[in-house]
Amino acid sequence: MNDLYIIHANSHDIKINTTALLRRLKISNPDESMQQLIRECINTVYDNASLRAVYTVGNIDINKDENIIDFGYMRLKSCNLRVNLADCNKAFVFVATLGIEIDRIIERYSKVLQTKALICDTVALFLIEAFCDYIEALLTKRIKSKKRFSPGYGDLDITCQRDIIQNLDTARRIGVTLTDSCMMIPTKSVSAIIGVKKRDGRTKKA
Amino acid sequence: MDVLKKLERDFLFFDGAMGTLLQEKGLLPGELPESWNITHSEIITEIHKAYFKAGANVVTSNTFGANPLKMDDVCEIVAKGVENAKKAVYASEQYVALDIGPTGKLLKPLGDLDFEDAVKAFSVPIRAGASAGADLIIIETMNDPYELKAAIIAAKENSKLPIFATFVLDENGKTMTGCDIKSMVAMLEGLGVSALGVNCSLGADKLKKFIPEIVSFSSIPVIVNPNAGMPIINNGKTHFDSTPDIFLANMLEIAQMGARILGGCCGTTPEHISKVVSALKNERPKKVIKKSITAVSSYSKCCVFDKKAVLIGERINPTGKPKLKAALRENNMDYLISEAIGQEEKNADMLDVNVGLPEINEPEFLERAIKEIQSVTSLPLQIDTSDTVALERAMRIYNGKPLVNSVNGKEESMRKVFPLVKKYGGALIALTLDENGIPTTAKGRYDIAEKIVIRAEKEGIDRKDIIVDPLCLTVSSDKNAPSVTLDAIKLIKSGLGVKTSLGISNVSFGLPKRDFINSTFFTLALQNGLDAVIMNPYSEEMMKAYRSYNALLGIDEVCEEYIAFASEKTGAEVSEIEEKMTLEKAILKGLKKEARDAARLLITNTPPLEIVNNYIIPALDIVGENYEKGISFLPQLLMSAETANIAFDVVKEKISAQESNKGDIIMATVKGDVHDIGKNIVKVILQNYGYRVTDLGKDVPPEKILEYVKNSGIKLVGLSALMTTTIPSMEETIKLLKEYDGDIKIVVGGAVLTPEYAKMINADKYAKDAMDTVRFVKEYYNN
Numbered sequence: 001m002n003d004l005y006i007i008h009a010n011s012h013d014i015k016i017n018t019t020a021l022l023r024r025l026k027i028s029n030p031d032e033s034m035q036q037l038i039r040e041c042i043n044t045v046y047d048n049a050s051l052r053a054v055y056t057v058g059n060i061d062i063n064k065d066e067n068i069i070d071f072g073y074m075r076l077k078s079c080n081l082r083v084n085l086a087d088c089n090k091a092f093v094f095v096a097t098l099g100i101e102i103d104r105i106i107e108r109y110s111k112v113l114q115t116k117a118l119i120c121d122t123v124a125l126f127l128i129e130a131f132c133d134y135i136e137a138l139l140t141k142r143i144k145s146k147k148r149f150s151p152g153y154g155d156l157d158i159t160c161q162r163d164i165i166q167n168l169d170t171a172r173r174i175g176v177t178l179t180d181s182c183m184m185i186p187t188k189s190v191s192a193i194i195g196v197k198k199r200d201g202r203t204k205k206a
Numbered sequence: 207m208d209v210l211k212k213l214e215r216d217f218l219f220f221d222g223a224m225g226t227l228l229q230e231k232g233l234l235p236g237e238l239p240e241s242w243n244i245t246h247s248e249i250i251t252e253i254h255k256a257y258f259k260a261g262a263n264v265v266t267s268n269t270f271g272a273n274p275l276k277m278d279d280v281c282e283i284v285a286k287g288v289e290n291a292k293k294a295v296y297a298s299e300q301y302v303a304l305d306i307g308p309t310g311k312l313l314k315p316l317g318d319l320d321f322e323d324a325v326k327a328f329s330v331p332i333r334a335g336a337s338a339g340a341d342l343i344i345i346e347t348m349n350d351p352y353e354l355k356a357a358i359i360a361a362k363e364n365s366k367l368p369i370f371a372t373f374v375l376d377e378n379g380k381t382m383t384g385c386d387i388k389s390m391v392a393m394l395e396g397l398g399v400s401a402l403g404v405n406c407s408l409g410a411d412k413l414k415k416f417i418p419e420i421v422s423f424s425s426i427p428v429i430v431n432p433n434a435g436m437p438i439i440n441n442g443k444t445h446f447d448s449t450p451d452i453f454l455a456n457m458l459e460i461a462q463m464g465a466r467i468l469g470g471c472c473g474t475t476p477e478h479i480s481k482v483v484s485a486l487k488n489e490r491p492k493k494v495i496k497k498s499i500t501a502v503s504s505y506s507k508c509c510v511f512d513k514k515a516v517l518i519g520e521r522i523n524p525t526g527k528p529k530l531k532a533a534l535r536e537n538n539m540d541y542l543i544s545e546a547i548g549q550e551e552k553n554a555d556m557l558d559v560n561v562g563l564p565e566i567n568e569p570e571f572l573e574r575a576i577k578e579i580q581s582v583t584s585l586p587l588q589i590d591t592s593d594t595v596a597l598e599r600a601m602r603i604y605n606g607k608p609l610v611n612s613v614n615g616k617e618e619s620m621r622k623v624f625p626l627v628k629k630y631g632g633a634l635i636a637l638t639l640d641e642n643g644i645p646t647t648a649k650g651r652y653d654i655a656e657k658i659v660i661r662a663e664k665e666g667i668d669r670k671d672i673i674v675d676p677l678c679l680t681v682s683s684d685k686n687a688p689s690v691t692l693d694a695i696k697l698i699k700s701g702l703g704v705k706t707s708l709g710i711s712n713v714s715f716g717l718p719k720r721d722f723i724n725s726t727f728f729t730l731a732l733q734n735g736l737d738a739v740i741m742n743p744y745s746e747e748m749m750k751a752y753r754s755y756n757a758l759l760g761i762d763e764v765c766e767e768y769i770a771f772a773s774e775k776t777g778a779e780v781s782e783i784e785e786k787m788t789l790e791k792a793i794l795k796g797l798k799k800e801a802r803d804a805a806r807l808l809i810t811n812t813p814p815l816e817i818v819n820n821y822i823i824p825a826l827d828i829v830g831e832n833y834e835k836g837i838s839f840l841p842q843l844l845m846s847a848e849t850a851n852i853a854f855d856v857v858k859e860k861i862s863a864q865e866s867n868k869g870d871i872i873m874a875t876v877k878g879d880v881h882d883i884g885k886n887i888v889k890v891i892l893q894n895y896g897y898r899v900t901d902l903g904k905d906v907p908p909e910k911i912l913e914y915v916k917n918s919g920i921k922l923v924g925l926s927a928l929m930t931t932t933i934p935s936m937e938e939t940i941k942l943l944k945e946y947d948g949d950i951k952i953v954v955g956g957a958v959l960t961p962e963y964a965k966m967i968n969a970d971k972y973a974k975d976a977m978d979t980v981r982f983v984k985e986y987y988n989n
Contacts, residue, residue: 008377026839033796034841050382073235100383103316108582110886111543115796115844117883158931167236171310172374172406175349175382178311179318181878181931186316 006173007053007096007135011046014134016126018042025122041119049124050099051131052174055139056167057092057196060085074163080154081193084146088195092139095170096131097189098124106187124188132190139194146195158182164191209301209342210368210400212263213427213466217491220303220344220431220469221257221265222479228253228268240272243286250287254294260476261483262469263299266344267291270307272331275319281334288338303344303370304335306357313352315581318880318905321356321603328360336365344370346431347406347471350383351393351505352605358397359602362629368400370467372429374407379416380506387416388508389606391423392501396607396631396671403429406471409436409448410456414463421464425496425668430457430465434473446473454481464492498670500705500737502556502633503606504586509555511673511705514761516556516738517752518588518609519549520709522579523560534563534571537900539578546579552743557583558611559600560590569596576600578903588635588740594622601630608632611740612675615640615654624665633671634662635707638694644677648693651676655698673705673738674698680715681723688713688727695734707738710748721747729755789817789853793825796845798852805856814860818896822850822857826894830977843976844887850894868896869987873924874911875904876939878932884956885926891976897983908939912946921949922986924979925969927956937967944968953982 018038027034061070067079071091085091102124109117136148151158161182170176176189184191212218228239231249242250254265267287272280284304291302309327311319332343343361348354354371361369371394373381380386394402402424404413410432421428435448448456457468468486470478500511509516522545524531533541546557559579561571572591579587589600590611601608612635613623627634636658638644638651645651655674662672676694679687691713695706713727714720725747728739732755741748753771756762789808792801808817829846832838858866873889875882882904889899902914915923923943927936936954943950954969955978964972973979 025841026836027841034845037841037845050376052382100312100316104384104584106883107316108547110883111540111582112547113848114883114887114890115841115848118841118844118887121883158929166310171308171349172347177317179878179880181318181929183878183880183929183931185312185318185880187881 004054004056004169004173007055007138009051009053009131009134011049011051011098011127014051014127014130016042016123016130021122021126024126025119037115038119041116042123044105044116045098045102045120045123045127048099048101048105049127050101051096052099053094053096053131053135054168054170054173055092055094055135057090057139059089060091060195062086062088071167073167074160076156076160076163078154078156078160081149081156084149085193085195087197088146089198090196092145092194092196093164093168093192094135094139094194095164095168095174095176095184095189095191096128096135097174097176097184097186098128098131099188100175100186102188103186128188128190132192136192136194140196144197144199146197148192148194150190150192161191207299209264212299212301213401217461217486217489218264218427218467219262219479219483219486220429220467221254221260221262222434222470222474222476223472224253224266224268224270226473227475238271238277240268240270240277240283240287243268243283243290247286247290250290251293254291255296256476257479258294258296258300260480261487262479264301264303264342264344264469265291265294266303266305266346267335267340269305269331269335270347271310273307273309273327274330275309275311275327280330284331284334285338288335288340292339301341302339303342304332304340304367306331306335306343306345306361307347308349308353313350313356314880314905315577316880318878321352324353324356325360325363328357329364332361332364336367340367342368342370342400344372346372348373349381349385351381351385351390351503354390355393355397355605358394358399359630362398369398370401370403370429371399372403372405372431375404375413375416376407377412379419384506386506386508387419388423388501388510389503389506391420392503392508393607393631395424395426396633398628398631398666399426401427401429401467403431403465403467405429405431406433409433409446410453410460411435411448414456414460417460417463417465423497423499423501425494427466427494428464429467429469430460431467431469431471432456432474433471434475434478448473450475450478450481453478454485457482458485461486461489461491464494466491466494498703500633500670500673501607502586502588502609504580504584505605506584507586509586511737514756515732515736515752516707517554517743518556518558518707518738518740519552519554519743520558520711520740521545521549521742521744522557522575523590524563525560531563534561534566537571539575539901542575543578543582546583546585549743550583550585553749554585554743556586556588556609558588558590558740560611562591562593562596568593569599572596573599573603576604580605589632594626597623598626598630601626601632604630609635609673611635612637613658614638615657617641620658620661624662624667627667627671628665633673634667636662636672636674638674638676638698644679646690648676648690648697651690651694652697652701655702655704659702659704669702669704673707674702675707675709678708678710678713678727681713682716688730692730692734695731695736699735705737706735707740708736709740711741721745724748725751728752789821790825790828793822793846793849793853794829796842796849798849801849801853802856805853809856809860814857815865817857818854818866822853823895826850830980834977840887840975844890847890847894851890854894866896867898868989869922869983870898870900870918870920871922871924871983872900872902872911872914872918872920873926874902874906874939875926875928876932877905877907877935879926879928879935879956880905881928882926884928885924888924888926888955888973888976888979891980892983895980895984897987908935908942911939912942915943915946915950921947922951922953922983924953924955924973926954928958930958933958933963933967936969940968951986953979955979
């Protein structure tokens with residue numbers, strides 16, 4: 001197994017785009033009470049998120065005919081991922097999470113204050129995406145890389161998360177587990193693969 | 207000498223890492239370390255031997271991941287693992303610990319692993335390891351107190367070996383599931399483990415700052431097995447930043463702090479262990495001091511009975527509450543949940559949970575109630591039942607260390623309740639009554655309390671876990687009753703050194719304005735040393751008395767809590783003079799307080815159903831219409847829905863549930879799916895329109911939905927699924943329901959569904975959103 005590295009971040013260092021958030025919630029011209037509600041939800045999510053990620057990096061072997069990408073510790077079958085990684089010889093694999101407290105908050109609100117549940121859920125989605133952007137920027141500084149690719153995109157089946165979760169030892173390292181239906185818990189978690197392009201394939205040491 | 211005798215006298219030294227050494231010996235990427243128990247048994251024995259030679263007293267078998275949820279052939283792998291370790295033993299005072307690690311799955315309600323399935327999974331390696339001759343069990347690297355509890359119960363039910371338990375802390379001193387040190391220690395001690403502590407995650411340098419808190423709270427030996435620092439990468443190889451010498455320096459400090467069992471986790475080697483053993487072999491460990499701290503816990507909160515009296519919310523108890531009784535009979539959890547959250551918001555420290563009604567299946571319902579309440583609040587719970595079957599089920603699945611209400615001086619009560627506390631852990635409310643009733647003197651009540659305490663200690667339950675309730679009788683029928691109770695509090699506290707609790711409100715029975723009497727009696731009881739009270743957190747008089755008392759006695763330092771409480775009161779008075787608003791406008795704008803006020807005003811001169819049909823529904827229709835036209839959006843729709851529900855609550859006080867019910871629907875998120883925000887949104891909107899929703903929750907197996915359909919006779923079912931991988935269980939549910947009765951109509955929704963998909967799996971309707979569902983249900987009931 002390749003080495004595993006841990007990333008911690010403070011949620012307050014990671015910004016989300018509030019205009020895009022309002023757009024996603026389909027709120028235009030929110031009145032004062034709605035604005036305050038959204039601020040409250042943003043604060044709740046930011047104060048309770050515990051941002052952690054685990055990643056590994058290593059060489060990959062691509063079997064074009066069979067659409068198999070061999071990471072050494074796992075083999076994934078996907079045409080779309082193979083195309084995404086076409087000119088790569090290394091790849092980062094990471095899993096990032098906001099932690100279980102966010103699930104608890106959304107669960108609680110969804111039983112009594114559904115508006116807050118919905119807004120917190122959306123804020124959390126934005127925050128985990130922003131955290132992934134942060135990780136991607138951190139890992140690919142000074143190297144040429146591809147945009148991250150996650151299980152569930154194209155034909156990369158989400159059942160491959162079993163391999164990723166096991167190999168990245170996520171339960172122990174960052175508290176991310178998988179249900180039998182391959183859903184990550186905490187639910188605000190993302191797994192992704194980032195290809196490193198061949199010609200500038202030097203990776204920065206973590 | 208057995209391992210516990212050794213521990214009473216000396217330090218006990220554990221081994222260090224196994225995985226790190228196996229990689230050096232050629233373990234391949236993706237290969238399971240445990241498989242080497244069979245394929246490379248001599249190498250495993252050699253590593254164990256190296257640790258014994260380094261001076262370790264205990265080696266842990268190479269069985270960390272051996273769990274039926276992770277691999278096959280668990281029994282063989284575990285038995286071999288223990289045998290390999292036993293082969294390494296060459297001298298006396300060398301022991302083999304059966305190593306039990308986490309399952310890698312998260313338990314319900316947030317994950318999908320059932321508590322009893324976790325117990326079963328842990329039972330397999332425990333039985334195998336115990337019969338292979340392990341000397342003790344170490345359950346380690348645990349993040350989730352609930353999983354740890356499952357493992358300990360499995361260990362207690364399948365072996366007689368001593369149990370050591372360690373959990374993992376992050377830099378903030380909590381586990382990754384948010385459990386703090388005190389909660390963990392309270393639960394572990396309650397469960398009766400022989401030693402507890404921490405391992406993995408951090409190096410000794412970073413872990414040491416948390417050790418004083420563990421030692422000062424725990425009455426049993428403390429284990430510290432840290433990593434060899436943080437991992438650093440050099441030429442593609444991982445090293446840990448602590449050299450054996452730095453590790454040693456930190457471990458010596460940790461020993462000074464009072465830890466008694468020392469070893470290592472990731473990255474530590476025989477060299478690390480050897481340094482620690484050599485430095486300490488002629489030293490004596492610090493004495494383990496027994497603490498008299500009374501504490502109960504949940505999965506993330508610990509409630510310590512200390513200077514400040516503990517407020518136990520009494521509202522989840524059907525006695526005298528027709529609405530709660532109705533909710534229980536209808537199997538409706540929403541009412542319980544809102545009572546739980548409401549009391550938490552009113553600053554209750556704990557919640558009493560009593561669901562006893564003659565016509566319900568109490569064991570089943572209490573278990574469900576505890577699970578549901580723990581899914582929305584982290585407050586520790588007081589399990590209140592006289593049904594010992596219900597009590598056992600509730601204590602078993604409770605996440606944390608519960609408070610049990612109650613035991614009394616009757617032989618039968620003690621005989622039934624004590625063994626449960628011994629097995630599952632918990633603190634106990636002890637009522638001062640026995641076969642002869644309630645004594646009329648303080649001394650009489652003291653005597654019963656003493657009998658209970660002595661008997662509990664005989665059964666292995668420490669007196670710190672007994673909280674005596676000296677009972678208060680009604681002042682209107684006996685003028686001396688309150689004084690007897692107050693004297694009993696003092697007597698019991700000074701004579702027995704235990705904590706006390708009271709259900710206050712009985713004192714004022716039969717009198718007007720009961721809160722006046724209750725709050726003054728509460729103050730008197732506090733003055734006499736009362737440690738906890740079962741009360742109504744909504745009672746302003748009680749809260750006034752409590753906040754003022756704490757401020758006056760210096761318990762609320764700098765009067766911070768009093769000031770916050772008092773300013774909240776002023777705020778409420780000011781907002782009451784705000785402009786009045788019509789009910790419709792309030793619903794449209796989502797203004798809850800205004801809606802409640804408007805509904806209260808209306809109900810004085812308007813028939814309840816008229817309010818629903820002429821005010822609430824029309825307002826909702828406007829909101830619904832605006833939503834469908836894209837003028838307003840889901841958040842606004844929901845705000846209005848929540849507001850309408852508040853108005854409904856006012857109306858419902860005047861009409862029966864039957865009258866206001868426009869039709870029933872059963873809703874569930876299908877098996878495998880643990881995400882149910884969508885279903886909950888649809889539910890609240892349906893309730894708005896007057897439909898009664900029976901919510902079966904999330905991750906619901908098809909058979910359970912069928913069973914409910916059968917029992918209730920309801921023929922309308924809503925199913926939600928969020929993931930492609932759970933659509934098959936939706937399909938299976940539909941098939942099962944349709945086979946049972948072709949007339950059952952099923953509406954489905956969820957992120958991954960489409961109208962075509964819905965048709966394919968034989969659903970009657972695909973609803974794209976909540977309003978779409980409302981339309982379908984309206985059509986179905988033709989109203």
